[in-house]
Amino acid sequence: MSSSADAQFVEHASDKLPWSLWMRQIAAILRLEVKKNFLGRRAILIYLLALAPVLLMAAMAATAGGEISRHSGLAIIIFANIFEGFILRTVVFFGCAWIFMNLFRGEVVDKSLHYYFLAPVRREVLVTGKYLSGLLTSIFLFAGSTVGALFFFYLALGQSANSNYTFNGLGLGHSVSYISITVLACVGYGAVFLVVGLFFRNPMIPAIIIYGWEFINFLLPPVLKKISIIHYLRSLSPVPIPEGPYALIAEPTPAWLSVPGLLILTSLVIVIASLQIRRMEIKYGGE
Amino acid sequence: MAVYEHTYKPYAGKLTPEWSRFLIIPRHAYKDIFRSKLFTGFFALCFVGPLIFAIMIYLHHNINALLMLELRVRDLVPINAEFFQIFISIQGGLGFLLTVIIGPTLISRDLANNGLPLYLCRPFSRAEYVIGKMSVLMILISSITWVPGLLLFLFQSYLEGAGWFGNNLRIAVAIFLLSWVWIIILALLSVTISAWVKWRMAASAALFGLFMITNAMGIIINELFRTWIGSIISLSILMQTISDGLFGLRDSFDMDLNEYMIAPVWSAWMAFGLICALCLFLLTRKVRAYEVVR
Amino acid sequence: MSESSEQKIVFEGVSKFYGEILGVNKVNLLVAPGITSLVGPNGSGKTTLMNLMTGLIRPTRGRISILGTRPDQPEKLFRKVGYCSQYDSFPKGLTGFELVRSMLAVHGFHRKEAEPLTWKAIERVGLTDAAHRKVAAYSKGMRQRIRLAQAIAHRPSVMILDEPLNGLDPVARAETMRLFRQLAEEGLHLIVSSHILHEVDTMSDRVILLNNGYVVAEGEIHGVRNEMEEHPMQILIRCDRPSTLASRVFEQDSVVEAKLHKDRRGLFVKTRDADSFYLLLNRIVTEGHINVESVAPVDDDLNAVYQYLIGSRGEDQ
Numbered sequence: 001m002s003s004s005a006d007a008q009f010v011e012h013a014s015d016k017l018p019w020s021l022w023m024r025q026i027a028a029i030l031r032l033e034v035k036k037n038f039l040g041r042r043a044i045l046i047y048l049l050a051l052a053p054v055l056l057m058a059a060m061a062a063t064a065g066g067e068i069s070r071h072s073g074l075a076i077i078i079f080a081n082i083f084e085g086f087i088l089r090t091v092v093f094f095g096c097a098w099i100f101m102n103l104f105r106g107e108v109v110d111k112s113l114h115y116y117f118l119a120p121v122r123r124e125v126l127v128t129g130k131y132l133s134g135l136l137t138s139i140f141l142f143a144g145s146t147v148g149a150l151f152f153f154y155l156a157l158g159q160s161a162n163s164n165y166t167f168n169g170l171g172l173g174h175s176v177s178y179i180s181i182t183v184l185a186c187v188g189y190g191a192v193f194l195v196v197g198l199f200f201r202n203p204m205i206p207a208i209i210i211y212g213w214e215f216i217n218f219l220l221p222p223v224l225k226k227i228s229i230i231h232y233l234r235s236l237s238p239v240p241i242p243e244g245p246y247a248l249i250a251e252p253t254p255a256w257l258s259v260p261g262l263l264i265l266t267s268l269v270i271v272i273a274s275l276q277i278r279r280m281e282i283k284y285g286g287e
Numbered sequence: 288m289a290v291y292e293h294t295y296k297p298y299a300g301k302l303t304p305e306w307s308r309f310l311i312i313p314r315h316a317y318k319d320i321f322r323s324k325l326f327t328g329f330f331a332l333c334f335v336g337p338l339i340f341a342i343m344i345y346l347h348h349n350i351n352a353l354l355m356l357e358l359r360v361r362d363l364v365p366i367n368a369e370f371f372q373i374f375i376s377i378q379g380g381l382g383f384l385l386t387v388i389i390g391p392t393l394i395s396r397d398l399a400n401n402g403l404p405l406y407l408c409r410p411f412s413r414a415e416y417v418i419g420k421m422s423v424l425m426i427l428i429s430s431i432t433w434v435p436g437l438l439l440f441l442f443q444s445y446l447e448g449a450g451w452f453g454n455n456l457r458i459a460v461a462i463f464l465l466s467w468v469w470i471i472i473l474a475l476l477s478v479t480i481s482a483w484v485k486w487r488m489a490a491s492a493a494l495f496g497l498f499m500i501t502n503a504m505g506i507i508i509n510e511l512f513r514t515w516i517g518s519i520i521s522l523s524i525l526m527q528t529i530s531d532g533l534f535g536l537r538d539s540f541d542m543d544l545n546e547y548m549i550a551p552v553w554s555a556w557m558a559f560g561l562i563c564a565l566c567l568f569l570l571t572r573k574v575r576a577y578e579v580v581r
Numbered sequence: 582m583s584e585s586s587e588q589k590i591v592f593e594g595v596s597k598f599y600g601e602i603l604g605v606n607k608v609n610l611l612v613a614p615g616i617t618s619l620v621g622p623n624g625s626g627k628t629t630l631m632n633l634m635t636g637l638i639r640p641t642r643g644r645i646s647i648l649g650t651r652p653d654q655p656e657k658l659f660r661k662v663g664y665c666s667q668y669d670s671f672p673k674g675l676t677g678f679e680l681v682r683s684m685l686a687v688h689g690f691h692r693k694e695a696e697p698l699t700w701k702a703i704e705r706v707g708l709t710d711a712a713h714r715k716v717a718a719y720s721k722g723m724r725q726r727i728r729l730a731q732a733i734a735h736r737p738s739v740m741i742l743d744e745p746l747n748g749l750d751p752v753a754r755a756e757t758m759r760l761f762r763q764l765a766e767e768g769l770h771l772i773v774s775s776h777i778l779h780e781v782d783t784m785s786d787r788v789i790l791l792n793n794g795y796v797v798a799e800g801e802i803h804g805v806r807n808e809m810e811e812h813p814m815q816i817l818i819r820c821d822r823p824s825t826l827a828s829r830v831f832e833q834d835s836v837v838e839a840k841l842h843k844d845r846r847g848l849f850v851k852t853r854d855a856d857s858f859y860l861l862l863n864r865i866v867t868e869g870h871i872n873v874e875s876v877a878p879v880d881d882d883l884n885a886v887y888q889y890l891i892g893s894r895g896e897d898q
Contacts, residue, residue: 028687032683035674036672040673040674110670110673111670112668114637114666115684115731116687117636117637119659119688120658120659120688121655122655122656123655123657229849277641278653
């Protein structure tokens with residue numbers, strides 16, 4: 001059998017890293033995975049989850065729009081609460097858990113991971129491709145969900161309050177912050193759940209522990225608070241939310257530290273995932 | 288014409304009684320479940336609560352022990368309806384975690400491995416199958432909720448005297464009923480999810496997410512629309528409402544629920560009935576000896 | 582690594598344990614180009630050996646090299662290797678064409694290169710008409726063939742095929758075997774596992790017999806048979822005077838048994854040294870007293886080798 005196709009891979013022979021090959025491989029993995037993430041039967045739950053805050057805000061705009069527009073100051077605090085309590089801690093958390101744990105564990109359950117393992121792809125490239133596909137899906141859905149919720153929130157504010165808040169006040173800045181926080185949440189939670197899906201056969205127990213850890217974050221001493229995603233995300237919130245009477249107060253981490261901190265944590269987690277996947281064997285039995 | 292010798296004889300011996308046949312499922316399930324040391328450890332931990340509550344009851348009635356610990360009776364939690372309600376809530380919560388761990392595998396494994404026809408091609412009905420699967424959870428959760436709950440109640444009655452028993456019979460009824468509400472809702476939800484979601488992890492996530500997501504949604508709906516509807520959407524507030532109704536208490540957990548957020552007890556019972564009906568409907572649709580593969 | 586081992590598949594003292602369960606133990610092999618069949622009963626370690634070769638599992642002990650590449654370097658290994666595994670599962674929602682093309686894209690092929698390669702592979706396995714149908718709607722045989730197409734699409738030098746004839750109808754079996762022969766003639770290494778002994782017998786250049794995780798025999802089938810001295814070779818000689826022939830064959834010490842055929846027109850001879858027996862037979866025939874119609878070994882095939890080496894032990898278990 002001839003090896004005419006090998007011509008494409010001559011870059012292997014050189015000392016340089018084959019970046020263009022890796023890019024092509026990542027693009028191919030992305031195409032396959034994004035299609036699966038959006039069109040698979042498992043995506044239905046994610047759509048419902050992403051739609052929930054939008055529907056809630058739409059219902060609020062339809063029924064309580066007048067009252068909201070009269071008390072716009074209070075409305076801003078209510079939205080901040082909804083964003084943190086529902087969108088961030090529930091929708092993005094559970095959504096990312098679902099999407100990212102599915103990336104590898106789902107394939108083990110479907111008994112199709114070996115197709116990737118039988119391709120000449122560095123396992124690190126595979127992790128990167130899969131992570132990016134999860135990121136693309138989660139950002140599209142959950143940042144979209146935040147945008148949708150914001151849209152109906154503004155709609156409820158009414159036209160005059162709306163333009164005042166958006167263009168003369170802090171509205172635009174707040175909106176950008178909320179969307180950025182959602183994106184960062186996807187980046188952080190995504191990495192954590194990717195690695196959980198790689199390490200555990202039943203990743204639900206660690207996922208519940210992570211949920212508990214994030215949930216009781218307000219009770220933790222400042223040092224421990226920093227070992228969580230929600231601490232950094234809360235620090236970026238444009239409207240600070242009180243954590244209740246039992247909370248141990250910690251100084252919020254400034255944005256210039258929390259954003260790179262989150263990105264560094266994510267990179268570290270991806271490196272761990274890459275090391276783990278190099279050792280991974282295909283054993284489908286018992287799943 | 289061929290003449291065949293009929294050597295085959297069908298089984299003509301005695302069978303187990305029909306009413307108890309479903310117990311074969313929990314019997315085998317426990318063998319599997321208790322093979323996990325982690326689960327066995329967790330299950331043992333579920334009995335620490337009853338022990339602590341028993342010690343608290345004991346201390347109430349033992350002056351010498353109180354003196355030794357330099358405590359006064361008024362320093363202790365009073366033994367009343369709230370005491371037992373807290374006990375059942377803690378044990379119910381542990382029951383929930385127990386269900387998240389073992390519930391999702393109950394039917395999903397049979398569906399994933401095409402095991403359902405093996406059960407249903409025998410003199411074993413669909414109802415018996417579902418009851419058998421549910422009984423795995425029912426027996427386990429019973430052993431950590433109403434069984435120790437009633438024992439604690441009897442212990443307190445014994446120490447306090449017959450009058451206390453008669454005056455507080457409602458507490459015993461509430462312990463029993465509330466435990467069964469927990470058991471039924473947990474068993475039905477987990478068996479239904481298990482029947483619809485083949486993948487164990489997804490089923491666990493769905494069960495866990497169902498409680499957490501409906502809780503967050505319920506609170507937000509209450510806040511946004513100044514209504515109590517959210518209180519019956521949130522499964523945890525729903526359970527609290529039923530619990531308050533049974534124990535004759537109001538917002539006992541001090542969840543800072545505004546007046547408008549407190550759902551009437553009848554609505555909570557209705558929501559509970561609706562959830563059970565929905566689960567049963569979904570179960571009858573899915574638990575069949577065949578499956579349409581698309 | 583020597584130049585010759587760069588052209589071969591090498592196993593050096595390879596063992597694989599699944600906890601306390603033995604997968605394969607102390608395997609030493611040197612596989613040259615051509616068709617090599619892995620034969621053995623269920624659970625003998627055939628799939629374990631294939632998964633070890635492709636890095637899907639890692640050896641507990643020992644070293645494996647596929648044409649000079651270690652299996653833990655997938656980025657290099659799968660440029661040379663194609664594996665048609667036994668897992669009858671596929672990424673969801675893809676057509677046969679999409680499956681093969683997508684996997685070529687994951688290899689790093691550009692779209693313009695991937696498409697013709699995809700069509701070529703699909704054509705070779707005879708699935709052109711069904712290429713645009715969803716894999717989920719394929720029959721078992723079609724799924725088997727699309728897996729084969731996916732394994733050969735990137736033109737590997739080594740093909741590892743786990744039960745590749747499973748689920749195929751007789752025509753497709755014959756075509757697939759023809760394809761294997763063709764690929765072997767092109768210089769490929771083909772490692773095939775199969776249960777169907779007569780098919781293995783007709784297509785393989787070499788066999789590796791496995792039992793309970795151990796390699797019990799390896800090499801060219803007739804060579805393996807000749808080395809089994811505890812099981813004398815049985816030869817049937819069709820002739821006009823079998824009784825006379827029987828009296829003559831015992832001139833040779835290596836002949837251990839002679840038995841007349843039921844129709845009295847043939848003689849079964851059991852010998853420990855087939856080559857010298859054939860020389861003796863030549864001598865007898867040239868003497869002109871006996872007319873020999875045909876000479877054929879009765880148990881010089883894989884089936885017999887399997888029965889002698891594994892069959893009886895298999896029954897014991």
